[in-house]
Amino acid sequence: MATTAVGAAFLLLLLLPFSISIPQPISDSHRSAASNLFNQISPSLEDAYEALRVFEILAIEKKPLDTADTCKKVLENLGSSSPLKDVFYALKVNGILKCNIDGTIFKDIASRLKATLHDASTLLDIYYSVGSLVLIKDQASDVDVLLTDANGIFHSIKALSQSDGRWRYSSDNPESSTYASGLALEGLSGVISLASSEIDQSKVSIVKNGIVKLFDSIEKYDDGAFYFDEKFVRGSEPQGSLSTTSSVVRGVNAFAAVTSGKINLPGDTILGLAKFFLSIGIPGDAKDFFNQVESLSFLDSNRISIPLILSLPETVYSLTKKGQFKVKVSTVFGSAAPPLTVKLVRAFSTGAKDSAIIDSKELQYNQESGFHFLDSFPKNVDVGTYVFVLEIVLHDSESENVYATGGQIHVPIYVIGVIKVGNAEIAVLDSDLGNVETHNTLDLSGNDIVSLSANHLQKLRLSFQLETPNGRVFKPHQAFLKLHHETKIEHIFLVGNTGKKFEIIFDFLGLVEKLFYLSGKYDIELTVGDAVMVSCTTYYFKVTCSSLILLYRNLNKNILFQENSFSRLLGHVELDLPEAPEKAARPPLPPVDPYSRYGPNAEINHIFRAPEKRPPQKLSLVFLGLILLPFIGFLVGLLRLGVNLKNFPGSTVPATFATLFHLGLAAVLLLYVLFWLKLDLFTTLKTLGLLGVFTMFFGHRILSYLALTSTKLKSA
Amino acid sequence: MARTSSSSPSSSSITKDAQDLLRALWSAYSATPTNLKIIDLYVAFAVFTALLQVVYMALVGTFPFNSFLSGVLSCVGTAVLAVCLRIQVNKENKEFKDLAPERAFADFVLCNVVLHLVIINFLG
Numbered sequence: 001m002a003t004t005a006v007g008a009a010f011l012l013l014l015l016l017p018f019s020i021s022i023p024q025p026i027s028d029s030h031r032s033a034a035s036n037l038f039n040q041i042s043p044s045l046e047d048a049y050e051a052l053r054v055f056e057i058l059a060i061e062k063k064p065l066d067t068a069d070t071c072k073k074v075l076e077n078l079g080s081s082s083p084l085k086d087v088f089y090a091l092k093v094n095g096i097l098k099c100n101i102d103g104t105i106f107k108d109i110a111s112r113l114k115a116t117l118h119d120a121s122t123l124l125d126i127y128y129s130v131g132s133l134v135l136i137k138d139q140a141s142d143v144d145v146l147l148t149d150a151n152g153i154f155h156s157i158k159a160l161s162q163s164d165g166r167w168r169y170s171s172d173n174p175e176s177s178t179y180a181s182g183l184a185l186e187g188l189s190g191v192i193s194l195a196s197s198e199i200d201q202s203k204v205s206i207v208k209n210g211i212v213k214l215f216d217s218i219e220k221y222d223d224g225a226f227y228f229d230e231k232f233v234r235g236s237e238p239q240g241s242l243s244t245t246s247s248v249v250r251g252v253n254a255f256a257a258v259t260s261g262k263i264n265l266p267g268d269t270i271l272g273l274a275k276f277f278l279s280i281g282i283p284g285d286a287k288d289f290f291n292q293v294e295s296l297s298f299l300d301s302n303r304i305s306i307p308l309i310l311s312l313p314e315t316v317y318s319l320t321k322k323g324q325f326k327v328k329v330s331t332v333f334g335s336a337a338p339p340l341t342v343k344l345v346r347a348f349s350t351g352a353k354d355s356a357i358i359d360s361k362e363l364q365y366n367q368e369s370g371f372h373f374l375d376s377f378p379k380n381v382d383v384g385t386y387v388f389v390l391e392i393v394l395h396d397s398e399s400e401n402v403y404a405t406g407g408q409i410h411v412p413i414y415v416i417g418v419i420k421v422g423n424a425e426i427a428v429l430d431s432d433l434g435n436v437e438t439h440n441t442l443d444l445s446g447n448d449i450v451s452l453s454a455n456h457l458q459k460l461r462l463s464f465q466l467e468t469p470n471g472r473v474f475k476p477h478q479a480f481l482k483l484h485h486e487t488k489i490e491h492i493f494l495v496g497n498t499g500k501k502f503e504i505i506f507d508f509l510g511l512v513e514k515l516f517y518l519s520g521k522y523d524i525e526l527t528v529g530d531a532v533m534v535s536c537t538t539y540y541f542k543v544t545c546s547s548l549i550l551l552y553r554n555l556n557k558n559i560l561f562q563e564n565s566f567s568r569l570l571g572h573v574e575l576d577l578p579e580a581p582e583k584a585a586r587p588p589l590p591p592v593d594p595y596s597r598y599g600p601n602a603e604i605n606h607i608f609r610a611p612e613k614r615p616p617q618k619l620s621l622v623f624l625g626l627i628l629l630p631f632i633g634f635l636v637g638l639l640r641l642g643v644n645l646k647n648f649p650g651s652t653v654p655a656t657f658a659t660l661f662h663l664g665l666a667a668v669l670l671l672y673v674l675f676w677l678k679l680d681l682f683t684t685l686k687t688l689g690l691l692g693v694f695t696m697f698f699g700h701r702i703l704s705y706l707a708l709t710s711t712k713l714k715s716a
Numbered sequence: 717m718a719r720t721s722s723s724s725p726s727s728s729s730i731t732k733d734a735q736d737l738l739r740a741l742w743s744a745y746s747a748t749p750t751n752l753k754i755i756d757l758y759v760a761f762a763v764f765t766a767l768l769q770v771v772y773m774a775l776v777g778t779f780p781f782n783s784f785l786s787g788v789l790s791c792v793g794t795a796v797l798a799v800c801l802r803i804q805v806n807k808e809n810k811e812f813k814d815l816a817p818e819r820a821f822a823d824f825v826l827c828n829v830v831l832h833l834v835i836i837n838f839l840g
Contacts, residue, residue, distance in 0.1 A: 615776030623772045627765060634761035641753050668829055672836045681837065688833065699825065703818035710818075 023278035025309050025334040026296060031058050033282045037289055038064040045070075045077060045089040050290035052096045057297045071099035078105050080112065084128035087113075091135035106140040114145075117153060122170040123160055126153065127183045130190035137194065150195030154203060157187050161207075165214030178228045179239045181214055182247025189254040208263055211252055215265060218272075224406065225279050226272030242280065246291035249273060253298040267305040267404030274299050274307035274332050296332045305404040308337050308392060312411060313371075319383065319417030319469055325374040327363065327411075329392055338403065339395040341365070342372040345408060346389040357381055358388075382470040383417045417469045419476070421528070423501070424464035426570060428454045442570065450571030456508045456578055462495070462570070463503040466528070473500050476528050483515075483573075484523040489587050491515065495526075508575065516587035517580035527567040649705065657702040664695030751817075755802040759795045766791035786838045793831045797824055 038051040051064040070093060076082075077090035078101065087109060094101060113129045113136075120126045130153070133145045147153060160168045166176040167184040188207060192199050218226050219241075230244040239247070256263050277296050283289045299307055310329050317323045329337045342365075347358040357380055363372040392405035424442040429435065437458065440450045454460055462481065466474040479495040481504055491514065495504045508515075649655050668691050675684040748756075769787045778784060804812045804820035812820070 612779040613777070614779075619776065620772075623768065626768050630761045630764035630768070633764070634757055637757040637760075638754065641750055641757070643750065643754060665825065669832075672832055675833075676836050676839055684833075692829070696826075699822055703822050707816045707818040710816075 023275050023309060024311050025278065025330050025332055026058070026293070027334055030282055030293070031060055034058055034060060034289065034293075035062065037284070037286055045073060045086065045093050047286065048073075049089050049092045049096070050286060052093060054290050054293050056096060057293050067097055067099075071097060074099050075101065075105075078109060080108060084113075084116065084125060084132070088128040088132045088135070091132050091139065095135055095139060101139075103140055103142060106136050106143045110136050110143050110145050114147070117147070118149075120156075123157070123167060123180055123184060123187070124169065126157055127187045130187045130194065133194055134190045145194060146196040147191065147194045148196055150191050150197065150199060151203075154188060154191045154195075154199055157184055157191065158203065158207065160184065161210055163213075164217065165210045165212070166217075177239075178214070178217070178230050179244045179247045182244075182249070182251035185211070185248075185251030185255045189251075189258045192258045204259055207255070208259070208261075211255070212264055214248070215269060218269065220272065221276070221279075223275070223279070224268075224272055225276035226269055227276045242277075242283075242288055242291050245273065245276060246295040249295040249298050252304075253302050256303045263304055265304050267307075268406060270299060270302070270305050271307040271404040271406040274309065278309065278332060300332050306402055307332060307404045307406075308340075310342070310390060310392060310406075310409055310411075315412060316414045316416060317377070319377075319381070319415060322376070325363075325377065325388070325413070326371040327373075327390065328371050330370075336370065338399045340405075341393045341395065343391045343393055344374065344388060345391050347386055347413075350385045350387060350412075357386070377415075380470070381415055382468045382472055383415050383419070383474065386413045386415060387411065388413050419474050419528075420467040420469075422465045422467065425462070426450055426452070426524075427461045428452055428573075429459040429461055429505075430457075440571075447568075449569060451574075452571065453574035453576070454508060455576040456512050458508060460506040460508070460573060461503065462524075462526070463501055465501055479528045480526075482523075482525040482527065484525060485515075485518055486520050486522075487518065487587065489516065489518065508577070512577050513584065515575070515577065517577050517584055518587060519575055519577045522573050522575055524570040524573060525567065526570050529567070647706075649702070654702060654705045657698050657705065661695060661698040661702050664691060664698060667691050668695060749807070752802055752806060755798050755805070759798045759802075762791045762795035762798065766795070780840060782838055782840050786835045786840075790832065790835045793835070794828060797827050797831065800824070 034054050038054065048065055048070055055062070055064050074090045074094050074097070077086040082090075093099075110133060113132050116125065117129045117133075120129060133147075136143055137145045160171065160180075161184065162168065162176040164176070165181065166178055167180040168174065168176050169180050185207070192204070217228070219229050220226055227241045228245045228248050229241045230239045252263065252265075274296065277292050277299070280288070280292055283292055308329055309332055310327055312327050314323075314326075317325060327342055329340060329342060331337060342363040344358055344361045344363060346356045346360070348354075348356045358378055361374070363374055365372050388411045390409045390411060391407065392409075394400050394403060394405065425440065426442055427439045428437045430437055437454075438452060440452070442448065442450065442464075452460070466476065466479075468474045475497060479497075479502055481493045481495055483491040483493070493504060493506075495502050497503070649658055668688065671679075671684060671687055671691060675681075679687075766788050769784065769791070773784050801820055801824040803809055804815055804823075805817045806812075
């Protein structure tokens with residue numbers, strides 16, 4: 001139990017520093033995930049479009065679905081009666097697949113959509129109609145899709161907007177939505193591109209201001225990721241922050257593409273949005289995957305500013321291996337960035353934020369690998385956790401307007417190395433005098449083992465020193481000593497440190513109770529370990545391996561991923577402890593093998609009370625017969641007394657009463673027999689109540705009749 | 717000799733006295749009305765049955781104890797009730813002069829019904 005608790009505590013300690021994540025650009029793992037995620041046949045055209053679009057953006061040559069089948073479906077959905085949403089997605093799929101569709105079909109749809117637009121009132125209707133018309137414009141150039149009343153439609157969309165930059169779904173729904181803003185902006189951009197005459201520029205600039213206001217409501221994570229959140233809006237599907245943010249990005253991008261002039265949004269916001277999408281990693285849901293990839297593709301090609309992502313192949317560096325500190329700068333899809341220099345502004349230890357170990361240094365650039373690297377760590381870098389502050393400096397001053405670099409970027413770096421263990425000593429002391437009884441110097445890096453003996457009046461002292469490669473005192477995450485008795489009972493003690501020295505003193509007199517008064521041979525095992533003492537190659541693996549060490553130690557397996565974290569047997573101590581007093585706690589049972597938990601349970605044996613001894617059956621039967629004897633005697637006695645039934649009433653009515661009375665009594669007795677055999681108390685009492693009334697009535701009748709006749713006799 | 721002669725008539729006289737006493741008792745008892753004799757007979761029957769059960773219990777042990785108790789108490793209880801009936805029915809007993817014997821019998825029947833309900837419940 002104690003082992004588990006200590007293990008869990010260290011596990012937490014170890015995991016804490018690794019919780020900050022650095023976004024990685026989209027890579028091949030995304031492509032293979034996409035192939036796996038979209039390999040099922042999509043039931044709807046919306047899913048089909050998402051799959052096709054993801055494959056197009058990620059430049060995967062394989063098609064996610066069968067082209068002929070999908071084109072057939074597209075043609076079906078372009079019919080005159082299909083809903084607007086289906087038409088919209090059918091056109092979108094057609095835009096990618098380029099199915100062979102007759103020009104008249106496009107004409108029919110276009111006229112139908114224009115008619116719908118005239119009396120459309122909800123945002124979704126306008127969005128799908130305008131979107132479809134834009135798609136027809138791209139797919140069939142000969143069809144007339146231009147809107148004569150573009151200003152009117154622009155106005156009807158604008159009428160749904162709110163003062164905070166968000167939109168409503170329809171004029172009778174007062175709640176505004178961020179998700180709807182994205183749709184509205186996309187719709188507005190569609191209207192602008194379809195307009196037969198120029199849209200009023202003042203209206204366009206109002207919408208641009210609305211976009212800036214909308215971005216005031218953007219939310220922020222600690223690591224600099226920006227996102228839009230949606231509260232639940234009545235009458236619409238609930239949207240998560242990913243789809244909401246994605247909708248806004250799509251809308252703003254579309255709007256920026258059709259209008260001239262810049263939308264005034266800070267580059268950091270764009271970078272923050274990119275970070276948000278990248279920090280999701282690889283989504284397991286097809287819809288999320290589509291939203292992530294499509295939004296990133298918009299951000300990668302937008303007209304406001306293109307985000308540049310700084311990524312690190314590893315964040316763990318070993319002092320012994322002389323690893324290089326490398327970073328890579330790329331776009332969100334991992335393609336090469338414009339010429340730039342990465343500057344290491346500052347690097348400091350997390351323990352001492354004020355004293356920088358590196359100040360203002362430019363990283364060198366390797367043309368072939370595309371990495372910016374630091375040729376060597378300065379001499380004063382020691383094991384520990386550091387924060388590196390990096391800055392991207394673009395060479396071309398013009399490209400500063402195009403790219404968003406995000407200013408200073410803080411990156412956590414872990415430096416690991418070999419820790420020197422020195423001055424290790426183990427000694428047995430006399431308790432009262434402090435005299436050293438036996439004294440051993442240990443070489444903890446070797447394999448020598450000591451044998452000691454002590455009694456409960458003595459003390460055991462273990463001390464050692466830990467030093468970093470630079471000669472600094474090192475405090476590991478874990479330093480503990482394990483006493484392991486022959487009977488598999490373990491005791492774990494934390495080794496404390498005083499100044500430079502780690503020391504633990506066992507005063508056996510105070511420990512006898514904890515050791516359960518068990519004399520005999522104890523193995524002494526020392527474990528010293530720390531995340532920065534461990535060498536694991538990659539950042540992600542490191543998390544796992546440092547936790548694994550603890551797990552394996554807890555399972556008493558001798559597998560170690562050590563640079564020089566160690567867990568070794570120091571030797572044995574033969575303890576002579578006093579006899580246990582009667583009240584002392586019993587030693588716990590040996591730990592159960594964790595694997596046996598999954599085996600079959602022990603069979604449960606029920607313990608029944610032994611049945612009582614019964615008398616022989618013959619004897620019981622004899623006594624049953626004997627019981628009849630007094631009854632026979634009673635009958636014989638009655639005969640001898642000359643008892644008769646002459647007093648039984650002669651006339652009809654009293655005779656009936658008498659018979660019924662006796663029948664009632666017999667019925668009560670029969671009821672008792674039944675009660676004994678099978679009835680329960682409640683049934684019996686109910687029946688008894690009825691029978692009692694019956695018997696009492698007739699009993700009263702017959703007895704009062706008898707009393708009457710006897711008084712008559714007396715008086716006569 | 718004298719001793720023996722003196723002792724044998726004395727012992728025979730004791731027997732004789734006892735016989736006389738019993739005879740006198742019997743003749744006195746013979747005068748008891750028949751209905752009282754019937755009750756006496758019933759009481760004797762109940763007591764003997766109870767005694768038989770006690771003997772049985774002494775032979776085989778007390779398990780099941782509740783059955784034994786209910787058997788014995790049934791007999792003893794009904795005997796006690798019968799004795800009560802006898803007291804009330806006896807004409808010599810002036811205390812219950814005003815109580816009709818029929819009423820006493822009705823009480824006896826009711827008490828027996830209640831007693832045996834409890835007995836059966838306890839029998840197990």
